[in-house]
Amino acid sequence: MMHLPGAARVGAMSLLIAAALAASSSPAAAQAPQVQAPTADGNAVIPHAPYPVSARAKALHATIPVADLHADALLSNRDLLQRGTHGHVDIPRLQEGGFALQGFSVVTKSPRGTNYVQTSADAPDDMTDRIKRDGWPPRTWNSILQRALYLADRLKDLEKRSHGAVRVVRSKADLRKARQDRAIAGILLSEGAHPLEGKLENIQVMYDAGFRILGLTHFFDNEVGGSLHGVSQSGLTPFGRQVIPQAEAKGIIIDVAHASEATVRDTLAIAKRPVILSHTGVKGYCDTPRNISDATMKAIADHGGLVGIGYWDAAVCKPTMKNVTEAIVYAVKLLGPEHVALGSDFDGGTVTPFDASEMPALTSALLDAGLDEKTVRLVMGENAIRFFSTYLPDR
Numbered sequence: 486m487m488h489l490p491g492a493a494r495v496g497a498m499s500l501l502i503a504a505a506l507a508a509s510s511s512p513a514a515a516q517a518p519q520v521q522a523p524t525a526d527g528n529a530v531i532p533h534a535p536y537p538v539s540a541r542a543k544a545l546h547a548t549i550p551v552a553d554l555h556a557d558a559l560l561s562n563r564d565l566l567q568r569g570t571h572g573h574v575d576i577p578r579l580q581e582g583g584f585a586l587q588g589f590s591v592v593t594k595s596p597r598g599t600n601y602v603q604t605s606a607d608a609p610d611d612m613t614d615r616i617k618r619d620g621w622p623p624r625t626w627n628s629i630l631q632r633a634l635y636l637a638d639r640l641k642d643l644e645k646r647s648h649g650a651v652r653v654v655r656s657k658a659d660l661r662k663a664r665q666d667r668a669i670a671g672i673l674l675s676e677g678a679h680p681l682e683g684k685l686e687n688i689q690v691m692y693d694a695g696f697r698i699l700g701l702t703h704f705f706d707n708e709v710g711g712s713l714h715g716v717s718q719s720g721l722t723p724f725g726r727q728v729i730p731q732a733e734a735k736g737i738i739i740d741v742a743h744a745s746e747a748t749v750r751d752t753l754a755i756a757k758r759p760v761i762l763s764h765t766g767v768k769g770y771c772d773t774p775r776n777i778s779d780a781t782m783k784a785i786a787d788h789g790g791l792v793g794i795g796y797w798d799a800a801v802c803k804p805t806m807k808n809v810t811e812a813i814v815y816a817v818k819l820l821g822p823e824h825v826a827l828g829s830d831f832d833g834g835t836v837t838p839f840d841a842s843e844m845p846a847l848t849s850a851l852l853d854a855g856l857d858e859k860t861v862r863l864v865m866g867e868n869a870i871r872f873f874s875t876y877l878p879d880r
């Protein structure tokens with residue numbers, strides 16, 4: 486998700502969600518969202534007693550290569566090699582959680598007034614002030630592409646300093662090697678295709694920088710198409726229709742997170758390969774403006790795609806272990822066990838019921854909710870590992 490500058494924005498956004506919910510006529514299965522007070526950077530874990538983890542869950546979890554499609558941790562000013570006292574993701578916590586793979590998303594533009602209902606791309610970009618304050622190099626101040634490349638370098642720097650704990654994965658061969666070496670496979674994801682800056686040749690620039698997942702839109706309409714939270718609600722632009730085949734030809738995976746319903750449908754009509762929806766909830770379980778219709782979710786699954794379920798209020802209505810579990814069970818029933826994965830949106834300005842270190846508790850809750858062990862394995866990681874083992878470039 487990632488909305489900047491943080492606390493005030495979360496509050497404003499939750500009011501908009503509440504207003505949209507009040508206006509909605511279809512009752513959601515889950516209760517209306519309640520946004521907890523975030524910490525200064527918005528990435529809080531709701532205080533809680535330790536979650537129960539059954540002996541069966543503990544044994545099962547130890548054998549699962551846990552995988553998550555979407556976390557914004559690269560934006561954090563924390564050193565991700567150190568176990569943090571706030572935020573959700575760092576290497577020690579990923580290791581504790583049993584992670585084999587993490588999608589590392591980069592956020593590159595944040596228009597003032599960002600909200601889930603109607604965000605204007607033309608509003609002043611709050612990100613510019615923040616990155617100047619945080620000491621990003623001047624080349625990033627006025628270039629969305631340079632911001633993406635700078636954040637990609639952060640993952641490469643983390644890899645270098647991690648002594649083998651993290652590997653930037655660009656290919657099937659890289660993923661196999663990371664699995665063999667028990668390194669955490671990091672896959673770079675751009676949250677929206679605006680770093681292309683409207684130029685097809687920048688697909689190659691992003692590919693060379695290591696990006697293997699290309700989101701189409703973030704909170705606002707951009708050069709490739711309409712956002713779910715944008716002004717137009719339009720589909721792919723003519724430029725977007727060129728981007729998708731060219732990205733796919735290189736082995737880049739398309740992410741339709743934050744895309745308008747029309748953009749998702751247009752994408753499925755021309756995409757030759759399955760797409761992912763890296764972080765979302767399920768509208769039939771939680772009816773918020775952050776979630777697309779069950780029918781469109783099903784179309785993504787029918788196209789061979791993978792959907793990552795998140796843990797924050799606008800995705801699952803209430804950031805509780807119970808709601809996250811129920812949303813996953815609903816998604817498994819709607820889409821089939823092969824099409825559901827984890828899409829935490831950790832460190833994306835979200836408030837969550839647990840952090841990356843606590844994943845055994847989610848395994849335990851999913852078993853308690855009645856999912857069989859095979860399905861739990863698929864959702865907690867094996868689906869994502871299979872997907873990237875199939876759709877990343879060979880080498």
Ligand SMILES: [Zn+2]
Pocket residue numbers: 486487676742743764830833
């Ligand atoms: Zn997002």
